[in-house]
Amino acid sequence: MLYRETGQFKTSYANDMVIFPIRQDRIGVYLLLGFAFIVLPLMMAFHVAPFRTDYFLLAILLPFLILSLAAIGVNILVGYCGQISLGSGAFMAIGAYMAYKFGTGISEIGLPPMPIVIAILLGGLSAAFFGVLFGLPSLRIKGLYLAVATLAAQFFFDWVFLRVKWFTNYAPSGSVSAPELKFFGYLIATPVEKYMVALSFLTLFALVAKNLVRGNIGRQWMAIRDMDIAAELMGIRPLVAKLSAFAVSSFIIGIAGALWAFLRLGTWEPLAFDINRSLELLFMVIIGGLGSILGSFLGAAFILMLPIFLTVLPAELGVPITTETVSHLQNVIFGAMICFILIKEPLGFARLWQIGKEKLRMWPFPY
Amino acid sequence: MQELGSFLEVLISGLLAGVLYSLVALGFVLIFKASGVFNFAQGAMVLLAGLALVRSLDFLAHHGFPGWLAIVLGFVFAGLVMALCAFFVQRYVLGPLINQNALTMFMATIGATFVIEGVAQFAFGSEVYPLRLFPTDAWIAGEGLFPGGILINKLDVWGGVIAGLLVIALAMFFQYTKTGRALRAVADDHAAAQSVGIPIDWIWFVVWLVAGLVALVAAAIWGTKLGVQFSITFLALKALPVLIIGGFTSVPGAIIGGLIVGAGEKLAEVYLGPFIGGGIEYWFAYVLALAVLMVRPQGLYGEKIIERI
Numbered sequence: 218m219l220y221r222e223t224g225q226f227k228t229s230y231a232n233d234m235v236i237f238p239i240r241q242d243r244i245g246v247y248l249l250l251g252f253a254f255i256v257l258p259l260m261m262a263f264h265v266a267p268f269r270t271d272y273f274l275l276a277i278l279l280p281f282l283i284l285s286l287a288a289i290g291v292n293i294l295v296g297y298c299g300q301i302s303l304g305s306g307a308f309m310a311i312g313a314y315m316a317y318k319f320g321t322g323i324s325e326i327g328l329p330p331m332p333i334v335i336a337i338l339l340g341g342l343s344a345a346f347f348g349v350l351f352g353l354p355s356l357r358i359k360g361l362y363l364a365v366a367t368l369a370a371q372f373f374f375d376w377v378f379l380r381v382k383w384f385t386n387y388a389p390s391g392s393v394s395a396p397e398l399k400f401f402g403y404l405i406a407t408p409v410e411k412y413m414v415a416l417s418f419l420t421l422f423a424l425v426a427k428n429l430v431r432g433n434i435g436r437q438w439m440a441i442r443d444m445d446i447a448a449e450l451m452g453i454r455p456l457v458a459k460l461s462a463f464a465v466s467s468f469i470i471g472i473a474g475a476l477w478a479f480l481r482l483g484t485w486e487p488l489a490f491d492i493n494r495s496l497e498l499l500f501m502v503i504i505g506g507l508g509s510i511l512g513s514f515l516g517a518a519f520i521l522m523l524p525i526f527l528t529v530l531p532a533e534l535g536v537p538i539t540t541e542t543v544s545h546l547q548n549v550i551f552g553a554m555i556c557f558i559l560i561k562e563p564l565g566f567a568r569l570w571q572i573g574k575e576k577l578r579m580w581p582f583p584y
Numbered sequence: 585m586q587e588l589g590s591f592l593e594v595l596i597s598g599l600l601a602g603v604l605y606s607l608v609a610l611g612f613v614l615i616f617k618a619s620g621v622f623n624f625a626q627g628a629m630v631l632l633a634g635l636a637l638v639r640s641l642d643f644l645a646h647h648g649f650p651g652w653l654a655i656v657l658g659f660v661f662a663g664l665v666m667a668l669c670a671f672f673v674q675r676y677v678l679g680p681l682i683n684q685n686a687l688t689m690f691m692a693t694i695g696a697t698f699v700i701e702g703v704a705q706f707a708f709g710s711e712v713y714p715l716r717l718f719p720t721d722a723w724i725a726g727e728g729l730f731p732g733g734i735l736i737n738k739l740d741v742w743g744g745v746i747a748g749l750l751v752i753a754l755a756m757f758f759q760y761t762k763t764g765r766a767l768r769a770v771a772d773d774h775a776a777a778q779s780v781g782i783p784i785d786w787i788w789f790v791v792w793l794v795a796g797l798v799a800l801v802a803a804a805i806w807g808t809k810l811g812v813q814f815s816i817t818f819l820a821l822k823a824l825p826v827l828i829i830g831g832f833t834s835v836p837g838a839i840i841g842g843l844i845v846g847a848g849e850k851l852a853e854v855y856l857g858p859f860i861g862g863g864i865e866y867w868f869a870y871v872l873a874l875a876v877l878m879v880r881p882q883g884l885y886g887e888k889i890i891e892r893i
Contacts, residue, residue, distance in 0.1 A: 354874060354877055357878060358877050361687075361690065362881065362883075364690070365824045365825070365828050365873070366828070366870075366873070368824060368870055369874045373867045373870065376864070380863060499691065503687065507687075542706065547702070548698045548699070549698065549702035549703055549706070552696060552700075552701075553699055554695075555691070555692070556676070559684075559695065563681070
């Protein structure tokens with residue numbers, strides 16, 4: 218009854234091109250943004266219900282924001298351009314370590330420490346560069362062969378960041394700590410401030426990504442995904458389309474990696490970006506919905522919440538089982554849930570959302 | 585002569601280690617050929633088979649069964665566990681996903697990996713269990729030719745012999761049995777095979793079972809080498825470059841790929857390692873695979889990919 222576009226006329230081309238063509242959607246998004254930017258920080262500042270301790274914020278909200286950003290990056294490559302990548306963790310690592318290098322200055326070439334925003338962006342650009350480099354095989358191979366080929370990036374960079382001491386500024390322990398987080402002269406220290414930074418980055422890049430995928434380049438990506446030979450015959454250059462997808466995707470993933478390292482971890486080792494991270498991101502994208510920005514958010518929320526839920530639940534119910542058993546059971550349930558969702562809704566949560574919206578338009582009448 | 589001797593030693597140990605990679609890769613190839621599913625769970629299956637084998641052996645030895653009977657019963661038990669695993673995967677994971685795209689199937693096998701790992705460790709324990717089925721001492725050959733001779737691990741030789749026998753047995757199975765012929769038909773074209781009355785569900789179960797038994801053999805050898813433990817699942821990741829080099833669809837390719845990866849890895853570690861830092865074993869195989877893909881996108885022995893619009 219409420220969700221119906223009857224009577225909403227588009228009277229200009231600009232109207233026709235808006236991201237959310239239905240007024241109710243627009244209102245909903247503004248409400249959501251208002252809630253995230255104003256209401257939540259206020260709740261955190263005054264320590265209202267879920268924010269009594271920093272746990273909810275630091276263990277759930279902050280990772281959700283950053284991993285959503287990474288999932289958007291992966292979705293551009295896998296969901297929109299159809300190039301399966303198992304190397305996302307490596308590109309997160311490149312973003313993190315290069316942002317660290319730029320943030321602390323590179324003395325070999327006399328580069329002073331950069332402001333942190335520029336360091337993060339440069340970290341993203343470095344990830345984009347290596348993304349293009351490791352995307353080159355995609356011009357020759359495709360599908361699962363490519364997926365295995367991208368594993369090369371994953372293992373190679375795992376090794377590089379472990380063994381090449383230059384990246385860790387010759388730290389004897391091999392782990393590095395984020396430089397002082399000064400954004401435009403303002404020192405970021407409390408969880409609420411970190412949340413705001415992550416949220417700003419996410420909002421900005423989600424908007425950029427949404428506009429890219431519905432523009433010219435996004436349509437090229439989708440044409441390549443649907444059938445690359447046909448796309449080529451239609452005049453789309455596979456080289457440009459595939460490599461641009463790799464570049465944009467790696468850039469966003471790199472930024473997410475830098476944020477993950479600086480805001481979430483603080484101090485980190487290469488292990489934080491291993492193959493499990495790559496698989497996790499791929500799960501988010503597939504469970505959320507391939508080729509959907511909204512799906513990236515839903516998938517990130519689900520994959521992040523499921524293990525937490527599975528840990529908390531037995532403790533809450535008071536079931537007396539050992540931690541080892543819990544971790545095995547967690548594995549079993551996690552795997553089973555993944556299979557279940559893939560079988561029940563192979564197109565992901567985004568598809569469920571779409572079906573729900575269709576139903577809402579009809580509601581309360583069945584026709 | 586000294587140089588040549590040590591080179592040969594590294595080469596032979598690499599080749600023999602490569603045979604063991606091939607064993608894991610073989611399981612991948614069988615499933616991919618028959619159902620087009622890229623089975624990430626192969627490493628977990630090796631773990632499950634190994635744990636079932638070693639735990640049942642311990643149990644039987646503990647209850648005073650004679651050695652040879654314990655080994656036979658242990659293998660039978662582990663084989664049954666693999667059959668059960670094949671049945672569940674086929675019935676509840678891949679069966680409902682028929683006709684989905686390859687990526688979805690691939691992710692479903694990752695989901696299955698979590699389940700199999702969890703169940704295996706839940707049922708059989710999660711410590712390191714030593715397995716003693718083959719001799720593990722070394723063997724010195726060619727003492728007359730090279731100073732000091734060449735050191736060869738007996739276990740690696742056993743592994744090589746068993747892998748060879750296994751490949752011959754599989755080739756015979758595919759070539760001469762009715763089920764084998766049906767398997768090849770399904771691999772060629774699902775719909776056509778179904779239309780001439782081949783029960784596809786049954787065939788897929790058989791393929792998963794055979795892959796499970798190959799995993800059992802791999803587990804017996806790797807378990808003797810390293811002890812049965814969780815890290816055995818990482819073998820799956822070692823086997824992926826082998827697959828790429830050999831081609832996803834070729835049984836001989838898996839063997840040749842394994843040999844190339846095993847030898848290349850060891851030689852690179854010994855001769856390149858000192859220059860660019862140790863531990864390059866970790867990624868060398870992948871970079872090698874990438875190089876092969878650039879020249880032959882379908883791998884050395886894979887079927888040529890023909891595309892139509």
